[in-house]
Amino acid sequence: MAVYTDLSDEELAGLLAQYDLGQAVAFKGIAEGVENSNFLLETEAGRFILTIFEKRVERRDLPFFMTVMETLAEKGVPAPRPMRNRNGALFSEVRGKACTIITFLTGVSPKRPNVAQCRAVGAKLAEMHLGLRGLTQARPNALSVDAWPGLVEPRLELADKLRPGLAADVKADLAALAKAWPQGLPDGVIHADLFPDNTLFLGDEAKGLIDFYFACTDALAYDLAVCLNAWCFEPRGAFNLTKGQALIAGYESVRPLSGEERATLPVLARGAAMRFFATRLADWAETPAGALVRPKDPLEYADKLGFHRSAKSVADYGG
C-alpha cells in the first residue's frame, strides 16, 4: 500500500504524449499493491490505471504479462487491457522505470467472499484458462515445488519460533511434496495469485481479474488449488466445504477437471499452501522489527498446511 515513484504533472504529460489517450484530467496515487506504484489516471479517452514497475517484477517478463492481459481482454474475459503506445509497445518508460497504462475496471474486492462469489470466481478462472489456450509465450513458475525448500529451509528456526514444532511439520511437508508432486497434468497459463483482492465484483458477479504479475505456465489445476486456499478458508482456519464445492463446481461448469486433476487436487492444494507459506516466511524474516508495514502472517498458511496434510481426496475439498 504505497506509491514509491511519484510523477510530476510534466512527467505525466510527457508519458501521455507517447499515447493516443489525450490529456490527463485526473491523477491520484492508489494505495494498492506492495510491488509497484499504481495511479488512477483519467484522460480525455477514459479511465486507466498507470502502473510503474518497481522491484521484483523483471522487465523481461513484462511482454508476457501484458500479452496475457491483452489476450484475455480480447477474448472477453474481464482483465485490464494494456494500452499500446504510439510505437505499438505494451509498456513505456518513465523516470527510467518501465510502466504500463491499463484500463480501469469497476468493481469492489470482496474481503470475505460468499459462496456465490466463490462459484463465480471458479467459473472466471476456468474462462481465463480456456481464453489463454494457444498463447505461444510461456514463463516458468519460479515459485513452484523446486523453489520452496530454498525459501523455507534457511528459516526453519524462525518457523519454530513462530510456533514450536512447526519446523518439523513443514520439513515433512516439503519431503512429501517433492515426492508426490504431479507431472504431466494439463497445463497452460495460470494466474497463480488469484486472491480475493485481485478480483473485482459487483454483488455476486465477477467483473474483473487483476494483477497478473505472477502469471506463469503451470498445471491448470494448481491455479484452482491456489484459489481453494485463498477463497475457501474461514478466518479462524477452518476449510468451508460449501465454498469449496461452489468454487470447484463453478470451475467445472466451464472446464471439467480430468480424473488425474481430481486425484491430485489435495497435493496441489498442499503445495499451493506451501508456496504462500514460503514467501510469507521469507518476507517475515526480512522485515525489521517495528517496521511500519507489517508483513502477512505466515501462520495463516501453516494452519492451511495442517488441513491439507489430513485431506484424503478431492471430496475433502468439495469436489
Add this chain to the structure above:
Amino acid sequence: MAVYTDLSDEELAGLLAQYDLGQAVAFKGIAEGVENSNFLLETEAGRFILTIFEKRVERRDLPFFMTVMETLAEKGVPAPRPMRNRNGALFSEVRGKACTIITFLTGVSPKRPNVAQCRAVGAKLAEMHLGLRGLTQARPNALSVDAWPGLVEPRLELADKLRPGLAADVKADLAALAKAWPQGLPDGVIHADLFPDNTLFLGDEAKGLIDFYFACTDALAYDLAVCLNAWCFEPRGAFNLTKGQALIAGYESVRPLSGEERATLPVLARGAAMRFFATRLADWAETPAGALVRPKDPLEYADKLGFHRSAKSVADYGG
C-alpha cells in the same frame, strides 16, 4: 500517503445504506493526505472521495469544515461538495470513526506551478474568501502567532542541529512577529493550507480547491501570505517575483487588497513561513530515525524565513 482504516465491502455497503447514492461500483484506497484515510468511491450516483478522519482532525470541527465546503460548492467555487446522509448530516460514522463522502473533482495537482497557475490560484483564493462572507460559523486559527513559540522554543536545540545559528534567527523572528503581528485586518474564513497539492488544475485553469481541514477564521491577507510561501519560491529557495506578481494580481482581480493589508503583507508572509517551519520542526522532532515516512524538511521554511526577514514592503513580493 497511507490508508489507516481499510473497510470491508460489507462495511462500505452499510455506510452507503445511510446515503442516497446507490451501490458501490468501485472502491480504492488513495495514497493522499497524511492525516486521514481517503478512498476513491464510485457509486451508481457518480464519483466521490470517502474520507475517514483519523488523528488530528477534531470531531467538533467537522461541521465547520463541511459547511465551508458545502457553501463554496453552492456558490460555484470549485470545492468538493459533502453529501448529506439520510439524516441530513454532513458526516457519518464507520468503524467508530467520523467520515464524509464528498464529490470527486477532476484535475491534476501541479508539482511546479507556472506563472499562469499562480495567477489562477490567486483569483480562486479571493473567490473563496468572497464566497464565504456571511458564514456564521467560525473556528479560531489554532496555528497562529500565539501557537508558534510553544512549537518552536522547546525544539531550538534541534533547529541548531539542523543548521548552526538557526535557533538565534528563529528566536528573533518569534520576537519580531509577536511585536508586529497585525490586528484588525479584514477577516473571514481562510483555507490556511492552500499548497499546490491541495489544488487541481486542467492546464492553467484551477478546477478544484481541496483539503479544507485547516480552514479557520483569520485575516484574509494571511491566506494570501500562505500562498506566497507555497507557490512562489523556487526549489532552491529564491522568491520568484514574477510568480508573486501573478498571484497577487490574480487575487486582486477579484478582491483588491486594502492599504493596511498591503502594508502588512511582509510580516504576514514571515508569519506564514513561521507557521509551517514550526509544525515541520515539531514533526521532525517526533519522527523516529529510520521511519518509513520522512517528514517534510523544516529547512525549506527556514530559507523562506530568511527571505522574509529582509523583505521591506509589498513590492518585494510583487504587489
